Amino acid sequence: MSKSKSYQITLTGFWIFSMINVASFLSNRKWLPWSDWINSIYSPLYKLMFGG
């Protein structure tokens, strides 16, 4: 039962995550702007290391 439950949760969750990304791309909206988030975290660090 537990195996089946974790399987259903993982598969459903992964399908939802994938479909959000697909819908975001096809509708040309940035619902999950991964690159912007990564950039906002690491860009200041990079500037600190190399001065821009």
Add this chain to the structure above:
Amino acid sequence: MNHTINRWQLVLIVISFIMGSSLLMAPNLTAFFSGQDAWISMLFAVIIGLVLNVIWILLLKRYHFRSIFRITEVAGGKVVGTILNIVIIFYALHLASYVVRNLSNFMISNVIPESSPWTFQIMIILLAVYSCFYGLNNIGRVNEFLTPFMILFFICSLALTTNQFRFSHLQPYFEQGFLKISQGAYTTTGFPFIEIILLGSVLTYVKNKDKLSKSYLAGILLGGSALILTVFIAVGVEGAYMVKRQSYPTYELMRDISIINIFERVEVIIGVVWIFGILVKIVICLFTALKGLQHLSKSSNYHPFLLPAGLLIWAMSNHIHNNTMEFTDFVGRNWTLWWFTLYMIVLLVLSLGILRKKDKSIDPHTEDTFQ
């Protein structure tokens, strides 16, 4: 599904993983900062990459080379392990989408400009999904057959450009100073030498694990040497100024091959070598993500995850960046730090696990169905 590979196949997978993507981009990424000293930057990147991977492989050895998803759970506990596994899966899919985007950027900017990027993206993703469907052994054998030819093409292509090689293009040495050389090394350390930690999901399937560490590190050294040689020849033939200006200098370099007006326009050969390396890299990323999802779901196989994973990679590869310049700037600026974060987190969890003697609780002989 057969996932078993031998040590030689692992070495070739490591070489393809390192040469895929980086072969065409490394000269530009390094020369942009360190000019004619780009090859010194690349040399530093290989040394740093080797040191990081020696630490990584020694830690995995303590856990008997079990799957990285199993190890994190044993070392960090159920909650930390599960969160970390989700993060690793995301990193793998995110990397796969960048590699796919890299391929389509290259194809529409250099090979077939009038075509749609979707054509190349969908074709390479379908190929990767198909390969993963049949298991790791499939790509291991294909790679074993094709890599020697790819290495031959690569060496011949480079050799044919050496008649235009000028040492004066590389001089004066160390002119750029340590900061610029290290900035050049920074961009190529994460891409591809830290990314390769994803192979932590593959090592468990190597048949004979006696000299596995040496094989893994030998693969990194060989792939890294190929990159140093590429940067060295690219700068020596084209000069740092031209290498800086081109997105794919290795490809442009091959355009200069001209032998008695018969042997010309052979640059597509290096394109084929690069695309094959890219396929191997996407397959390994996808395989890692799928094994992670299989581990989380405690399923007996990962086939149900193939379709959503393929769709996710395709969608992400298209909407991560608006254009090629944004893509290259992002990779040069953030990629190494982004991957180094994952490296440090996993390293910390694994080291704490060893301090808590969790590595002793992994039985090296029992097979874990879900790993």
